[in-house]
Amino acid sequence: MTTTAVPDEGYDWSDIDRPPPDLEVDGDQLAADVDAAGECTPSTPCHRDGCEFCDPAGWLDRQRPATTPVPGPAEDQAADGDFWAARASLARVHQFARARRGAPWATLGVVLTRVVTATPPFVVLPALVGGHGSLNLFVATVGASSAGKGTAERIGEESVDVGPITTASVGSGEGIAHLYARRVRGGGIERHTDAVLLSVPEIDTLAALGSRQGATLLPELRRAWSGEALGFSYADPDKRLPIPGHSYRLALLVGVQPARAGGLLADADGGTPQRFIWLPATDPAAPDVAPDLPAGLLWQRPPWPMAEFGTSRVVLPVCQAARAAVDAARLARLRGQPSDLDGHALFAQLKTAAALALLDGRAEVTEEDWQLAGVVATVSRRTRDGITATLNQVERERNRRRGEAEGDRAVLVAERVEDAAAQRVARWIVRKVAAAGGVAAHTELRRSLAGRDGRHFADAIDRLADAGQIVTEDIDGGARTYRLLGGAS
Structure with a gap:
């Protein structure tokens, strides 16, 4: 049998041209191989040139599944x-x-x-x-x-x-x-x-x-x-x-x-x-x-x-x-x-x-190997592109949630600012009405309130009324006054 020169790198090349004895083959195929090769069997291969059973190039093709x-x-x-x-x-x-x-x-x-x-x-x-x-x-x-x-x-x-x-x-x-x-x-x-x-x-x-x-x-x-x-x-x-x-x-x-x-x-x-x-x-x-x-x-x-x-x-x-x-x-x-x-x-x-x-x-x-590897490369690109699409979707979802969170945070901050301003104006109204003897006219209160706080006046009055600290009274001529109730300060 023709041998092939290989580099001496400490490897055991003694069995390079022969199939391993424990290789599984189909029973019918084994019988045909034995008939063709005389005494050639998996345990005692003949290793003769041209023996189809011993030819390593033919091994893999004979490994086709029975089904x-x-x-x-x-x-x-x-x-x-x-x-x-x-x-x-x-x-x-x-x-x-x-x-x-x-x-x-x-x-x-x-x-x-x-x-x-x-x-x-x-x-x-x-x-x-x-x-x-x-x-x-x-x-x-x-x-x-x-x-x-x-x-x-x-x-x-x-x-x-x-x-x-x-x-x-x-x-x-x-x-x-x-x-x-x-x-x-x-x-x-x-x-x-x-x-x-x-x-x-x-x-x-x-x-x-x-x-x-x-x-x-x-x-x-x-x-x-x-x-x-x-x-x-x-x-x-x-x-x-x-x-x-x-x-x-x-x-x-x-x-x-x-x-x-x-x-x-x-x-x-x-x-x-x-x-x-x-x-x-x-x-x-x-x-x-x-x-x-x-x-x-x-x-x-x-x-x-x-x-x-x-x-x-x-x-x-x-x-x-x-x-x-x-x-x-x-x-x-x-x-x-x-x-x-x-x-x-x-x-x-x-x-x-x-x-x-x-x-x-x-x-x-061979060219067939190259073409088959091209199919694998196509699957690889398709799979990698799917990962990229998934990552882009995850990033979009993350940005959406971040935007919603930032919007909710902004709304909460604005609400807290408005609430603090309304409470501050309510405290101011109580002090002004108390200083006026417990009754103050709407016109006088609004006139003395700082312009930046004007939009909080109605909300402050409603809060005071709901809390039972002040009562609104209408007098003749359509004028309106605010009376401080007992215990309010």
């Missing part, structure tokens, strides 16, 4: 084309998610981050713009509280088995380098991990950590997304923990409630939200009856191409359509055209295309 996959609903098909029906791997993820009452898109996001995490860090994208591109992938699963973001993570883990991977929660920017290395006695640096999947169930955690005074988390995550070197240049060399670029793998999975995503979207100037694939954790067209649960996929790591000459990096071949799109977008940005939230859209699409190819057991990005 017909439930296609996406008509409205999903109209919006997303035949995405889920395009490949057996996608159909399996879709059916598995619906059988477990999860969201297919969010489940796919989880699967892709796990596949990327399981891919060695020396596997990179070609240097289409600048240097080599990293496969490091960020996915945000979007839904209201209890919508199923955590459910999607569990379903994604069970629907496609990528083997053991290291998962961790997010902390400070300085702590990211410590996920991969540590200082040892004598001042040396020991690498203990090459790949980590960061899982953040709630966006509030990421936003809070990123908004702290002097926080370095978001800038460090942005560097990780691009595969750049990690670590900080402390004055004390014993505190430095440098992680070279493209020597690590990092994927990030974040759960997002739309109304609470403002903190992340607010970092658009820094470029953080542009690096995410935004996928819904809901399935509005979920069927009334869940489909049968298919067997989970066992991911087959593809044989890697030759390492790039003079380096230890394996560069995934990329189709011309993706190359042309990336180059055209870069040229537009060089000419000063604005990019706003879509500044990294094509790079994120290329990462997605590579993840879809890897999920399908291939180490190259």
Whole structure:
């Protein structure tokens, strides 16, 4: 069997060209394979050239579910084309998610981050713009509280088995380098991990950590997304923990409630939200009856191409359509055209295309991978736009309530001012009538009242009358007097 040269990075490549013995296959298919290959069985594969059973390129296609996959609903098909029906791997993820009452898109996001995490860090994208591109992938699963973001993570883990991977929660920017290395006695640096999947169930955690005074988390995550070197240049060399670029793998999975995503979207100037694939954790067209649960996929790591000459990096071949799109977008940005939230859209699409190819057991990005990743990008934009609309609605409601509160406050203040003025004029009337011997003419009182208080006179008289402090008397000729009652002062 032809072998493929790969970089020596301490990985066990002994089984790179053979399927794992515990892979589940359909019984009828297994019988056919055994007949075709003689003594070839899952436990004792023959590994002969041309054996369909041992050919890793044929494994994934034979993982088709025994029952017909439930296609996406008509409205999903109209919006997303035949995405889920395009490949057996996608159909399996879709059916598995619906059988477990999860969201297919969010489940796919989880699967892709796990596949990327399981891919060695020396596997990179070609240097289409600048240097080599990293496969490091960020996915945000979007839904209201209890919508199923955590459910999607569990379903994604069970629907496609990528083997053991290291998962961790997010902390400070300085702590990211410590996920991969540590200082040892004598001042040396020991690498203990090459790949980590960061899982953040709630966006509030990421936003809070990123908004702290002097926080370095978001800038460090942005560097990780691009595969750049990690670590900080402390004055004390014993505190430095440098992680070279493209020597690590990092994927990030974040759960997002739309109304609470403002903190992340607010970092658009820094470029953080542009690096995410935004996928819904809901399935509005979920069927009334869940489909049968298919067997989970066992991911087959593809044989890697030759390492790039003079380096230890394996560069995934990329189709011309993706190359042309990336180059055209870069040229537009060089000419000063604005990019706003879509500044990294094509790079994120290329990462997605590579993840879809890897999920399908291939180490190259084809035009179909690129087109399917375009569907994911459309869903991502649609989901992100929905978040923006939700945030705008929340802000409008907040402004409305603020305006109502300010109006109520203004009315209350005005009422209190009027009440205080009426009480002050009432006290003045009592003093003037008392000074006049207990009886005073209306004309004399009004004439001696300050002009600014004239509009409060009638209200003050009514209050005094209601309180039993004064009585109004009409005398001959239509004149009016006010008599102070006993005990009033």
